[in-house]
Amino acid sequence: MGRLHLTHFGVFEADSDGKTLRTRPWSGDPDPRPVIDNVASSQHHPARILRPAVRQGWLERGPGGAGRGDEPFVEVDWETALELLSDELCRVYKEHGSSAVYGGSYGWASAGRFHHGLSQVHRFLNSLGGYVSSVGDYSYGTSGALMPHVIGTGPADVMTNASTWETVAAHTELFISFGGMSEKNTAINPGGVSGHGTRSAVRTARARGCQFVDVTPIRDDTFAEADAEWIAPRPGSDAALMLALAFVLETEELVDQHFIEKYTTGYRRFIAYVLGETDGIPKTPEWASEITAVPAETIRNLAQRMGRSRTMINLSWSMQRQPHGEQPIWLGITLASMLGQVGLPGGGFQHGYGTVAYVGMAKRVSSTPSFPQRKNEEKGFIPAARIADLLLNPGATIPFNGSEVTFPRIELVYWVGGNPFHHHQDLARFRRAFQQPSTVVVHEQFWTSTARHADIVLPATMSIERDDYGAGRNDPRFFPMPALTEPAGEARDDYAIFAALEQKMSTKHEMLWSFSEGRTAFEWLEHLYADWSIHLAAKGIDVPKFTEFWEQDFIELPAENENQVLFSDFRTDPVANPLRTPSGKIEIFSEHVDSFGYEDCPGHAVWLPPQEWLGDPARKFPLHLISNQPKTRLHSQLDVGAESQRSKIQGREPVRLNPQDAKARGLVEGDIVRIFNDRGSCLAGLAISDALLENVAQIATGAWYDPDPNDPSFCRHGNPNVLTPDLPTSRLSQGTSAQHTLVEIEKWTGLLPALTVDAPPRFA
Incomplete structure (x- = not known):
């Protein structure tokens, strides 16, 4: 057996000749996923960055954004690159201070606890001043802002402490998933997943008699083993459907009034709205049917089944990545409260079953060692999804979660371990924003769009090319991850880059403290592991010495409670275990949120029509495009890999369309089509499927942005974020509304433009 290696999408066994890999899924995984094939096939792809490179205009003219994304690069040696970068960092910190440096570096980065790109860059920038x-x-930025007001904690805590799949399989009678429970999403886990067990749990629950209901415009966005009933509302109308469910529960006396009185606050304010007492519009199933196109009797029947069953309400992350995304999340919690099953085995709610692999795994006794970032002395911040606004509008102020955020002027962006040209929306606008700073620095493994829109590009190693260790969130196994091959080209790990920069900076800039503390990367692995061992020993848990661990395949991490149930302590004694809300209870109506005065997020959940949706009779474009997560990669990671490439149609990302919609446009399977609206357009390959609601199209995110040189709003490869609006969900969260937009689709009849994402950029 070859050496094991952990990735975000599974464990593989690897044989290596020191330069290349042969991989196969680990035999210990009961349900391995093919996404893992992307790793070895990507390592030596032509798009790999092999040497440091500097944008020609920046090198010749000095800092400034003119030409960024268009000009060729000049390859330089490491000494030159580090000298240029250290000088520029010193200039920016001396002349403008830490408020001029943006180090968001949002993204999953590579698996591995020490060589985690975000931790590395944040620690380094903190050592310079912040x-x-x-x-x-x-x-889940939208629910991340909302949920603390409603239940006193954020989504990460709710998911880590989710009722385990074992309790769901044993107790749940009706499992309702708003926004799908996607098989493809359970392939991945932050930090890694050693065994994919969700399919088995779903199969067990269904065999016991649990009924699954999937509320989504996409019928196959769940496990086939669930044998799910499909309810397909118009995209963006879920809040209306949920309000009608609440109406039926209340009017047919299916509400657990004892739970409402003991564990919640604000119910009377909310239910007055549902009954139409405050606005004159009762939220009946008939009212909701006009909005959602779901038959009123279907809504009524579902509510009645909810009130007579042990019901789990699952809220996909996708539910809050839309305009007014707070509302369906708040309503899901409200419905669970009305049923009175929060804190009971198999009942209540969850925000993410089927979204990532760890939701439903029991929480481990301890997280595994990681690289400490230390304190950030800079107080300035932005909501993550507002980076384009930050760069385009320095000095502007936006409302955020009851306060205001003022955008500083950013001189330098330092990005490690992420691809904002994947995550962000309205990419033509984002490209303009990325041209505003004086300098953009990127550590990258491949020539992604982010690297192509940088000034200094430093080649980084993949996880298979460096020593590390890793474990996924809630995952029961902790893996040593010794390097399997030599680095490609002149690639260095991020720690080595920052340690070398530290040496140069220390003679030019007064650092707050040492980044490296004089240790090599491997010495850090040993040091952090030793501290972690002491921490576990205090809990009565022994782990092997580091040298023994390093030679093993993995070690087991025990769980705190194999049968954990979300909010069980709160249910047992809400006085001794109050929620961290002002009332200590579930806030169906929040006085605090109401005090903000936000019309787009009032004090209880409401129905607010989206800016773009099929229910608007004056809409300009006839199709509702859903841009969800891909099946063949993690976000945009390793899009050049074998599994991701197998899904392409003539090299373009596939878009799915209902047979009737395809026929109406004269389209057939395999056509290259143009998807467009007023923001932009992209090419895609057509796949026809009756799993989609009529007038709905679906394309995965993550195809590397490949703009036309003369029109950055036109992507030749199929990135849907040239189409999606860069609008916040609300003033409360300023979250992304990336999931939805209106478009039209037509056959592409011109010459098919060549792709550039699978090769390096131009070099001077």
Whole structure:
């Protein structure tokens, strides 16, 4: 057996000749996923960055954004690159201070606890004086702002402490998933996943008699083993459907009034709105049917089943990545409260079953060692999804979660371990924003769009090319990850880059403290592991010495409670275990949120029509495009890999369309089509599927942005974020509304333009 290696999408066994790999899924994984094939096939791809490179205009004219993204690069040696970068860092910190440096570096980065790109760059910038940071994220930034007001904690804590799949399989009678429970998303886990077990849990629950209901415009966005009933509302109308469910529960006396009185606050304010007492519009199933196109009887029947069953309400992350995304999340928690099953085995709610692999795994007794970032002395921050606004509008002020955020002027962006040209929306606008700073620095493994829009590009190693260790969130195994091959080209790990920069900076700039503390990367692995061992020993848990661990395949991490149930302590004694809300209870109506005065997020959940949706009779474009997560990669990671490439149609990202919509446009399977609206357009390959609601199209995010040289709003490869609006979900969260937009689709009849994402950029 070859050496094991952990990735975000599974464990593989590897044989290596020192330069290349042969990999196969680990036999210990009961349900390995093919995404893992992307790793070895990407390592020596032509798009790999092999040497340091500097944008020609920046090298010749000095700092400034003119030409960024268009000009060729000049390859330089490491000494030159580090000298240029250290000088520029010194200039910016001396002349403008830490408020002029943005180090958000948002992204999953590579698996591995020490060589985690975000931790590395944040620690380094903190040693220089700090950086403007981001709060929240693109994944669940909207619910991240809302949920603390409603239940006293954020999504990460709710997911880590989720009722385990074992309790769901044993107790849940009705499992309702708003926004799908996607098989493809359970392939991945932050930090890694050693065994994919969600399919088995779903199969067990269904065999016991649990009924699954999937509320989504995409029928196959769940496990086939669930044998799920499909309810397909118009995209963006879920809040209306959920309000009608609440109406039925209340009017048919299916509400657990004892739970409402003991564990919640504000119910009367909310239910007055549902009954139409405050606005004159009762939220009946008939009212919701007009909005959602779901039959009123279907809504009524579902509510009745909810009230007579042990019901789990699952809220996909996708539910809050849309305009007014706070509302369906708040309503899901409210419905669970009305049923009175929060804290019971198999009942209540969850924000993310089927979204990542760890949700439903029991929480481990301890997280594993990681590289400490230390304190950021800079107080400036932005909501993560507002980076384009930051760069385009220095000095502007936006409302955020009851306060205001003022954008500083950013001189230098330092990005490590992420691809904002994947995560962000309205990419033509984002490209303009990325041209505003004086300098953009990127550590990257491949020539992604982010690297192509940088000034200084430093080649980074993949996880297979460096020593590390790793474990996924809630995952029961901790893996040593020794390097399997030599680095490609002149690539260095991020720690080595920052340690070398530290040496140069220390003679030019007064650092707050030592980044490296005089240790090599391997010495850090030993040091952090030793501290972690002491921490575990205090809990009565022994782990092997580091030298023994390094030679093993993995060690087991025990769980705190194999049968954990979300909020069980709160249910047992809400006085002794109050929630961290002002009332200590679930806030169905929040006085605090209401005090903000936000019309787009009032004090309880409401129905607010999206800016773009199929229910608007004056809409300009006839199709609702859903841009969800890909099946063949993690976000945009390793898009050049074998599994990702197998999904392409003539090299373009596939877009799915209902047969009737395809026929109406004269389209057939395999056509190259143009997807467009007023923001932009992209090419894609057509796949026809009856798993989609009519008038709905679906394309995965993550195809590397390949703009036309004369029109950055036109992507030749199929990145949907040239189409999606860069608008916040609300003033409360300033989260991304990336999931939805209106478009039209037509057959591409011109000459098919060549792609450039699978090769390096131009070099001078």
